[in-house]
Amino acid sequence: MSVWESLVGQEQAVQVLREAAERPAAMTHAWLITGPPGSGRSVAARAFAAALQAGADACAHEDSARTALAGTHPDVTVLATEKVVITVAEARELVSLAQRAPSQGRWRVIIVEDADRMGEQTGNVLLKAIEEPPPRTVWVLCAPSPQDVLVTIRSRCRLVNLRVPPPQAVADLLVRRDGVDPDLALACAHEAQSHVGVARRLATHAPAREFRRTVLQIASGIRGVGDAVLAAGRLVDSATEQSKEATTERDEREKAELLRSLGAEGSGPVPLALRPQLRQMEEEQKRRARRALLDVLDRALVDLLSFYRDVLVVQVGSDVALVNASSGEAVQQVARASTPEVTLRRMDAIGLARTRISANAAPLLAIEAMAVALRPQAEAHAH
Known part of the structure; x- marks a missing residue:
């Protein structure tokens, strides 16, 4: 299996990255890989790192390629923050690391998976290292x-768009890599709007599919303000449970490893001298938990947005395939009960909720305001 195997539907990008790995003498030392969520940005970055270490057409099971793909190669560093922002301290660590020659591999590769979470001060710390990296x-x-x-950062990078x-293509990957039933794989690929990670979770995790169904029911289940408030509360509660499921086990494991x-x-009290380290780790875990909650909520709003996209498709008589084919009856019902103008206003309300949450508004308040705007009576107040 090639190192590029998991990067589906990106033939042009693969060609650019493969050719670069084949010509080390002409290597560009700073790259910016962009693309919509789920397009495979981090997969492309790791595959490129594997190709640089093991060769452009290396097998993914070859040792240096395998460890590069996993992010465990000694000369491949991956910064994949689960916090809201990348800190200046993290950037300085990367700059220091970038000055070292590779210890085992051909290149020292530094991957920043969430470069959009760098503020101006953090970016300025990286600027000189990106502009003039070691050979x-x-x-x-x-x-x-x-x-x-x-x-200032992007002007110094070679751009690769996904x-x-x-x-x-996403469904075929799920069948080939994860053994998912082909019909389920294709349905999940559509519902995830080709987001590979979301499609995999939907296909392999039944509670994720149930959570998504609960989200879509918001569209047809709100009749008044009371329904809206209740629906918002249920959504935030369910999203909190989903995010806890993803972080609790890891938090407990990290705490046990630190204490060890x-x-x-042991079960006794933590010695006073060690408590600052424990508190620091717990603060990091709290920030990570909040990031996980915001990510789950944002994905839920994207799913809800896809429902109203389907409603609009029906209302304007387009022959475009529905994202939520399994909810076709509910889509038709909502489409008959409203107009394209109302649907667009509802989509705007969802977009506003996403913006507010990303700007650090209280999630419950943002979701409640959105849910109130989705109720049928809201269209009368909009005129």
Whole structure:
């Protein structure tokens, strides 16, 4: 299996990256990989790192390629923050690391998976290192679009754009890699709008599919303000449970490992001298938990947005395939009960909720305001 195997539907990008890995003498030392969520930005970055270490057409099971893909290669560093922003301290660590020659591999590769979470001060810390890296250091930054990265950074990078992969290509990957039933794989690929990670979770995790169904029911289940408030509360509660499921086990494992490394295992109280380290780790975990909740909520709003997209498709008589074919009856019902103008206003309300949440508004308040705007009576107040 090639190192590029998991990067589906990105033939043009693969060609650019493969050719670069084949010509080390002409290597560009700073790259910016952009594309919509789920297009495979981090997959492309890791595959490129594997190709740089093991060869452009290396097998993914070859040792240096396998460890590069996993992010465990000694000369491949991956910064994949689960916090809201990348800190200046994290950037300084990367700059220091970039100055070292590779210890085992051909290149020192530094991947920043969420370059869009760098503020101006953080970006300025990286600027000099990206502009003038050592001869065998390669920076690979990932972001949704070039505009999400500071202009001073992106102007010094070679740009590789990824596209939304076809649903069938995503489904084929799920069947081949995860053994998913072909029909389920294709349905999940459509519902995930070709987001590979979301499609995989939907296909392999029944509670995720149930959560998504609950989200879509909001569209047809709100009749008044009371329904809206209740629906918002249920959504935030369910999203909190989903995010906890993804972080709790990891948090407990990290705490146990820290206490073991400090020689403080057991059920007794943590020694006073060790408590600052424990508090620091707990603060990091809280920030990560909040990031996980915001990500789950944002994905839920994207799913809800896809429902109203389908409603609009029906209302304007388009022959475009529905994202939520399994909810076709509910889509038709909502389409008959409203107009395209109302649907667009509802989509705007969802977009506003996403913006508010990303700007650090209280999630419950943002979702409640959105849910109230989705109720049928809201269209009368809009005139």
